[in-house]
Structures are given as structure tokens and as C-alpha cells.
Amino acid sequence: MGKYEQLCRGEGTGMTPRRQSRLFCRHSVLLLTLAEMEKVKELAKPRVSPNIGWSYAWLGAYEHPMVDKINQRIEDLTGLDVTMAEDLQVANYGIGGQYEPHLDYRQKDEPEEFEDLVEGNRIATWLLYMSDVPAGGATVFTEVGAAVRPIKGTAVFWYNLYPSGEGDYRTLHAACPVLVGSKWVSNKWIRERGQEFRRRCGLQEKD
Numbered sequence: 001m002g003k004y005e006q007l008c009r010g011e012g013t014g015m016t017p018r019r020q021s022r023l024f025c026r027h028s029v030l031l032l033t034l035a036e037m038e039k040v041k042e043l044a045k046p047r048v049s050p051n052i053g054w055s056y057a058w059l060g061a062y063e064h065p066m067v068d069k070i071n072q073r074i075e076d077l078t079g080l081d082v083t084m085a086e087d088l089q090v091a092n093y094g095i096g097g098q099y100e101p102h103l104d105y106r107q108k109d110e111p112e113e114f115e116d117l118v119e120g121n122r123i124a125t126w127l128l129y130m131s132d133v134p135a136g137g138a139t140v141f142t143e144v145g146a147a148v149r150p151i152k153g154t155a156v157f158w159y160n161l162y163p164s165g166e167g168d169y170r171t172l173h174a175a176c177p178v179l180v181g182s183k184w185v186s187n188k189w190i191r192e193r194g195q196e197f198r199r200r201c202g203l204q205e206k207d
């Protein structure tokens with residue numbers, strides 16, 4: 001059985017206490033209000049296929065003042081500039097909906113993928129859960145051995161790139177199949193441009 005399946009079953013996290021303490025910093029405050037989450041879902045609903053597999057929609061800041069406010073909140077919380085970030089992505093997973101292990105950043109050996117990277121690569125990912133999921137639906141990091149259960153109003157944030165700009169393979173992650181309920185998330189992919197004075201670059205490849 002692969003690490004993905006194992007983690008989804010709630011087995012084999014096996015993280016050292018040190019790693020655990022460095023990875024997890026979960027606050028019990030709602031990062032978006034219930035009204036904001038409902039609005040985001042309402043805006044996305046006509047564009048996703050609720051409750052079947054996995055589907056998503058992009059929400060531009062111009063669509064509703066609340067979207068703009070949410071983007072601003074992400075900037076305040078992460079300390080990163082969101083001017084050149086991608087639009088807010090809203091995704092829904094129905095029963096059985098999942099997302100296989102992948103990297104959010106573009107790799108160097110995908111040259112054709114670099115064409116639309118004027119804003120740079122995806123330096124960081126902000127992933128916010130907009131629903132509780134009674135069973136399944138965790139986000140798992142297969143290299144690290146971590147599983148994050150969706151809790152409505154909480155978010156996961158990580159850097160996809162080393163400060164040098166090199167991709168960090170340890171960020172490989174996946175969404176486990178939803179077993180009961182419906183999973184709503186919103187993703188914000190922050191790009192490298194605009195972070196020059198917010199996150200200093202490293203001298204070594206893996207700095």
C-alpha cells in the first residue's frame with residue numbers, strides 16, 4: 001500500500017515530535033467568518049458541480065467586495081503580497097472526490113508549463129477548509145507523513161519553494177477521498193513576484 005492510502009486510512013504518520021512541533025501551529029479562530037464562507041460557496045456554486053467528484057471555480061476580486069477582503073486577509077496573515085497571486089480557487093469534493101499526490105509548483109523539467117509564469121512560480125499555498133468533513137477528505141503530505149483533517153474555517157499554509165526559488169519536493173500532497181459529507185476548500189496560490197522584500201532569497205539551493 002502506498003503512503004497516500006496509508007495516511008488516508010489514518011496510519012503511518014510517524015512524525016518525530018520535533019517535526020510535529022515545527023509543522024503544526026493550528027489556531028482555533030475562524031480565519032473567515034461563517035458569512036464569508038457561505039458567500040464564497042454561493043458565488044462558486046453555479047460554476048462547480050456540487051457533490052460529484054472534484055470540481056472548482058475561480059473567483060476574481062472584482063466579483064464581490066468580500067472576495068477582495070478575503071485576499072487582503074490572506075496577505076495580512078501570511079505577510080506575502082497577493083497583488084500578483086492567482087484568483088481565489090474554490091473547490092468542492094463530493095463522496096469519493098479526491099486529488100492524487102501532486103506538487104503545486106511548476107517543475108523545471110516542464111518547460112512548456114513555464115510560459116504563463118511571468119508572476120513567477122507558486123511560492124506558497126494557502127488552503128482553507130470551508131466545511132467540516134465527517135469522514136475522509138484529509139489533506140496528506142506523503143513525504144513528510146502528515147495528515148490534516150478539514151475543520152471549517154481553518155487553513156493550512158506552506159511554502160512550495162525554498163528561499164532560493166528551488167522547488168521543495170517535501171511539499172508533495174494529496175486530498176484523500178471524501179467518505180461522508182461534502183468538502184469545500186478555497187486555495188490561494190501566491191507567486192514569487194512581489195515577495196522580493198517579504199521573503200529574502202537564499203544563497204544555497206536548499207536554503
Ligand SMILES: O=C(O)CCC(=O)C(=O)O
Nearest residue numbers: 099138139174175185187
Ligand atoms: O483539497 C485538498 O485537501 C488539497 C487540494 C490541493 O492540493 C489542490 O487543489 O492543489
Ligand SMILES: [Fe+2]
Nearest residue numbers: 102103104173
Ligand atoms: Fe495542491
